[in-house]
Amino acid sequence: MRAAAEGRTVLSPAVASRLVHAVRAPLAPAGEPLSAREREVLVLVAKGASNREIARELFISEATVKTHLTHLYAKLGVNDRAAAVAAGYDRGILG
Secondary structure, three states: OHHHHOOOOOOOHHHHHHHHHHHHOOOOOOOOOOOHHHHHHHHHHHOOOOHHHHHHHHOOOHHHHHHHHHHHHHHHOOOOHHHHHHHHHHOOOOO
16 A cells, blocks of 8 residues: 555556466467468358367368467457457457
């Protein structure tokens, strides 16, 4: 309380840890665009398609779908499907 009263920044240990982790985590180059295929995969993910369904729809293997997901996660700076879809909407990639 004294630190806050003195106008200093005060963070809980949990918040400080998350902040340090976020700063240290490598990010993909800012603004790196998704490839056409990565956009197709993201659209299908947003529609709720599984990796198997995406593979069938795009005539590629499930391993290739996973590779595209890994690349688009890195480019969007996210760790999972739900966050990728949210980022897609936030950035105007998904309509």
